[in-house]
Amino acid sequence: MTHLLLSFFCSFQLIRFYSSFNVSVRNIRITNSPQCHLKFDSSGGIKVKNITISSPGDSLNTDGIHLQNTRDVDIRSSSIGCGDDCISIQTGCSNVHMKNINCNPGHGISLGGLGKDNSLACVSDVFAEHINVENALYGVRIKTWQGGKGTVRNVTFSNVRVANVATPIAIDQFYCDAGGGGARCGNRSDAVGITGVAYRRVAGTYTYQPVRLACSDARPCTGVSMADVRLSPASATGAGGLRQPLCWKSYGEAMGMIEPTGIACLQRSNGFVMPLTKPFNYTC
Numbered sequence: 001m002t003h004l005l006l007s008f009f010c011s012f013q014l015i016r017f018y019s020s021f022n023v024s025v026r027n028i029r030i031t032n033s034p035q036c037h038l039k040f041d042s043s044g045g046i047k048v049k050n051i052t053i054s055s056p057g058d059s060l061n062t063d064g065i066h067l068q069n070t071r072d073v074d075i076r077s078s079s080i081g082c083g084d085d086c087i088s089i090q091t092g093c094s095n096v097h098m099k100n101i102n103c104n105p106g107h108g109i110s111l112g113g114l115g116k117d118n119s120l121a122c123v124s125d126v127f128a129e130h131i132n133v134e135n136a137l138y139g140v141r142i143k144t145w146q147g148g149k150g151t152v153r154n155v156t157f158s159n160v161r162v163a164n165v166a167t168p169i170a171i172d173q174f175y176c177d178a179g180g181g182g183a184r185c186g187n188r189s190d191a192v193g194i195t196g197v198a199y200r201r202v203a204g205t206y207t208y209q210p211v212r213l214a215c216s217d218a219r220p221c222t223g224v225s226m227a228d229v230r231l232s233p234a235s236a237t238g239a240g241g242l243r244q245p246l247c248w249k250s251y252g253e254a255m256g257m258i259e260p261t262g263i264a265c266l267q268r269s270n271g272f273v274m275p276l277t278k279p280f281n282y283t284c
């Protein structure tokens with residue numbers, strides 16, 4: 001249980017930059033960190049290039065690169081293998097660009113968990129392109145806790161290739177790890193809002209569920225767009241069998257080829273506008 005809570009804070013890491021600006025990290029290899037490998041906290045102007053991170057897929061809480069309260073980040077041409085999120089983007093991050101990243105194995109690229117313990121979370125302007133995720137639990141994921149406040153906005157995942165990924169595309173507004181405990185995980189009237197998320201050209205194979213958009217009833221996801229998403233079952237799928245795509249309280253549009261179909265909730269709002277059941281009370 002404790003290790004899962006530590007995962008959220010990434011309290012232990014091999015290399016940490018705190019309150020550091022205009023930092024460049026390149027041409028290094030980091031292997032077998034006991035927990036997070038590389039963390040940037042309260043920093044800005046970060047460039048990471050040509051780094052290799054490798055730890056086993058079953059090593060707990062070993063995020064590859066962990067960002068919090070950090071803006072203007074460029075991570076490129078790097079390979080990350082670990083037992084947790086390949087790149088983890090936490091509250092207070094904006095203008096984060098990722099390009100030519102290989103994640104294998106691990107939990108994919110992840111925004112969150114955000115809004116834990118009713119906290120305010122703000123993440124904006126995230127762009128990930130030419131991302132290759134293999135042998136992972138997720139491909140690209142946004143996860144928020146029930147009861148949080150704030151918003152995630154303007155996120156694009158473009159040219160993502162997946163192979164043997166359990167759930168390639170996921171938005172989970174019901175995120176709750178085992179350390180969260182009973183009542184804290186129930187439905188609440190608040191949630192971190194998610195608006196403006198684009199998936200463009202996401203292709204490859206999955207082993208469990210191709211798309212899982214699970215947004216909250218209190219604050220549905222808006223402006224979610226998908227264009228050219230082609231996901232097919234991997235030849236060896238999980239023992240539990242495959243699940244159909246889930247699309248719950250998520251509004252936006254689907255364009256181009258979408259396979260498999262079954263994300264119809266995206267089309268219902270006819271575009272980007274959708275009646276919010278509650279106004280946004282918290283601006284980031």
Ligand SMILES: *[C@@H]1O[C@H](CO)[C@@H](O)[C@H](O)[C@H]1NC(C)=O
Pocket residue numbers: 021022045
């Ligand atoms: C970081 O670089 C930017 C752009 O070159 C510059 O404007 C800024 O002052 C620098 N910040 C620090 C803390 O050196």
Ligand SMILES: *[C@@H]1O[C@H](CO)[C@@H](O)[C@H](O)[C@H]1NC(C)=O
Pocket residue numbers: 026027028029050051052
């Ligand atoms: C990338 O980093 C490795 C060390 O991990 C180094 O050997 C290699 O020359 C670097 N590549 C480039 C293009 O700088």
Ligand SMILES: *[C@@H]1O[C@H](CO)[C@@H](O)[C@H](O)[C@H]1NC(C)=O
Pocket residue numbers: 095096124125126127154
């Ligand atoms: C969305 O984020 C991208 C990447 O940071 C940025 O270039 C773009 O200007 C942002 N768009 C809006 C409307 O803020």
Ligand SMILES: *[C@@H]1O[C@H](CO)[C@@H](O)[C@H](O)[C@H]1NC(C)=O
Pocket residue numbers: 185186187217
């Ligand atoms: C929360 O609401 C969702 C959607 O209405 C439902 O599927 C889920 O079972 C609920 N969870 C709890 C813990 O009540």
